[in-house]
Amino acid sequence: MGDGREILAQVRGLVKHFPISRGTIIKRVVGQIRAVDGVSFDLYRGETLGLVGETGSGKTTVGRTMLRLYEATEGEVIFDGVDLMSLKGKELDRMRRRISMIFQDPFASLNPRMTIGSIVGEPLLVHEVGNKKERQARVRQLLEQVGLNPNFINRYPHEFSGGQQQRIGIARALALDPELVICDEPISSLDVSIQAQIVNLLERLQDELGLTYLFIAHDLSMVRHISDRIAVMYLGKIVELADRDSIYSNPLHPYTQALMSAVPVPDPDLQEARVRIILEGDIPSPASPPEGCNFHTRCPVVRLDHCPLAEPELRELQPGHWVACHYAEDFQ
Template identity: 55%
Template sequence: MADTSMPLLKVEHLTKEFPTGSGFLGGKLSKKVVSAVNDVSFEIRAGETFGLVGESGCGKSTTGRAIMHLDPPTSGKVYFEGKDVSKMNKAQLKDMRREMQFIFQDPYASLNPRMTIGEIISEPMVIHGIGTPEERMDRVRELLDVVGLNPEHINRYPHEFSGGQRQRVGIARSFILRPKLIICDEPVSALDVSIQAQVLNLLKDLQKEYGTAYLFIAHDLSVVQHISDRVAVMYLGKMVELSDWKSLYAEPNHPYTQSLLSAVPIPDPDVQKSRKRIILAGDPPSPIDPPSGCRFHTRCPIAQAKCSESAPEFREVGEGHYCACHFAKPFPIKESHIDL
């Protein structure tokens, strides 16, 4: 993993809000907003894989789209190679996106059914005016071979491929410009488990070959474990824990992280039998009206009065290990409060 003094991507206090209509607040008519991402900060170094995990609806994908300025953030800063993305004009954004690409979650919806595989993969080169038509097709054939597809299938259409093959097409498209960073938005969640492993191994191999950094978004901690250098956990739009993956899995300091990890199956049946699942009470609150103080306190087994009164600081609890919990410590929950 490459390490430089300046991070490839730096996200500072990123917030993204969406309007949901109007309502009365304190006797006055005001616009209602849902805060999908709230005050999120992190860095990604060149060649690193940064995992971002959490339940569906916690703001992971919105974070990725805000970084790419597909949905510009409401506030906060995004720096790519030291340059403020929010101050870029259209031409500068276009140049930036040459170096920052996206792999979408759904391999069925992210490919144009009216375009051939060759046209889909070469489209970024066309948009950026790179190469002649012959050079583009040569590059496409080269990449098809790299991602494990037959270069002879260059003139086929997406409906002629399986889900795993389509995701390989999406991966080839994201690598066609040889970007420095790829935002992987749940790239394996729509695939069978056996195919997931193939795609994850492919992403790791491509990273070794091209030195690409990944922002790997997922809801499955077992998937993130196999590919990430560092992992951040999100809950209801807020980042609650961040660490290198070994520390996070060995000593989770946040009750939510510990609950998520308890659901990850272990291949050893003897160890799996002895484990205790930590089941959280209730459902995640609505992001339109999040709880006061710590957003997790309504479901947290160790919550106290302080948790509903003030939001915890996102502080360092160990070397490179950050946690947003008033009572952060390794394995804060001793046993599940709900019986299976």
């Protein structure tokens, strides 16, 4: 998938390290949290790329660094031919109109002292779009688009439920007609019956507006539902990247295999028939990731004479199916 389609953004060798400092008066850097450690992928126009991983895998940091909410330690993000990492001032502002973000915790990401009208309208105000009347009309249109009553324009965020708050966050993200929307766990704080409403809304908006999504989540079944392609992250690196169907029917990385077998299926018969791969131990600290293949400490098929010594490259084993494992051929 993706061949012949237009590339909207290219992420190349993205690295983000957070310094660990000690000392109260004289701070000194004693180490680095290697949150994102060399991540590369392409985003095609109009697709949804799912980015999955567990806590501490660096998936959220990738999204935030792409928008330059964090400054990257290294690497490039080429959006429509321009490297976002090198932009400054007005040029950066102009590019930022084309990329927006939906956050995980809808309530924490909405200013409780602002009405939802001014929250949704703020991007328009900041970027000086239209006059007051036009902006208000646009806000009402946006609210309608996400399934909220436009007459609620003067209400405050706390008057809404979690699902409705997330709709407000989505309306704000769409205010400037972005091309790429980074959805950072947009449904994980919502109840099951509400999650489906929001996912259906995101899919409808994508069809209507031709949006491209980077959908960051830890819920594999939801990611499979919404994504065209999926990238799996572990400890700051992409371990596997492929289109949705091949990653689910034919996962080539032992971590992807374990991750998928660990997702409980709401069906007792299937659940009984499944083979579960239960990984031992916890995710190592990103402050001191294991040498070589960073998954070797938990890998059920590790070969100790090789895996701890050499870091596997992310290589294209089948067309469009990338995997970072020395022995991936064995799982085909």
